[in-house]
Amino acid sequence: MIPQISDAEWQVMNVLWENSPLTANAIVHALQKNFKWKDMTIRTLIRRLVKKGALSYTVDPKDARIFYYRPTVSFEECIDQEKESLQKKANKKMGLLIASFIDDVSLTDREIDELSKILQEKRDKNG
């Protein structure tokens, strides 16, 4: 089962999905570019993610104090959970929601084409 990942924890996961394994220190540095979180705050988030089973780590053979962290769950799996949670909220109004998503986000031409294709396929399946 995919563990439940909180808002703040997501930011830690994002760093590691981009690049892993990383030490706690590296994660802290990466996050402090975008967030004003104290060092200890970020290390707490990391530890909680390990406890939840969303991260694993290996110990540096040269220095047993240093851990290398990596995700045990994929971005896709996790975003899927969020999607389901949002679906429960939106109830029947998913069309409206998706429209608002598209409207709101900037997309490249390539992404737009990709989405159009998916819609086209969906229409074919409907019919």
Next chain:
Amino acid sequence: MIPQISDAEWQVMNVLWENSPLTANAIVHALQKNFKWKDMTIRTLIRRLVKKGALSYTVDPKDARIFYYRPTVSFEECIDQEKESLQKKANKKMGLLIASFIDDVSLTDREIDELSKILQEKRDKNG
């Protein structure tokens, strides 16, 4: 500022967005069709929503114990918050996320047309 609405509280809001004002009793009945929540649980959710300012109520002139609840915030405003929260999580990968949404949800032909149109407009705007 739109208040933060929890998962369970969303279900209460959904009932009232469909039909309001309603008494606590009516809300309870509506929700118990879909959820196995105790009466008292639902009333707690209602009270918390009032406290947060997401619901307001008026007292029945015939019976001061009965309150009529109604939303003070719209579905659109609230779903917008959720959208932003999800965007923060998805980081740069919104295209992927939207694709997965579309893929996953059942949409009517009408909705598909609507979305295609929005995409088309977006492409035009992209230049």
Next chain:
DNA sequence: AAAATCCTATTACAGGTGTAATATATAAAC
């Protein structure tokens, strides 16, 4: 008017979250 009923308000309680400070253990530097 006493009892039963039915609302809302108060209280409960554990687990999750945001946000750290402090303690402890180990490695590095003298």
Next chain:
DNA sequence: GTTTATATATTACACCTGTAATAGGATTTT
């Protein structure tokens, strides 16, 4: 080897959430 620096672990703490039970007050029923 003793001090110093640094990593992880423990502890903190208030607020949010899910999930109710109980208390208190008004009303309807007997």
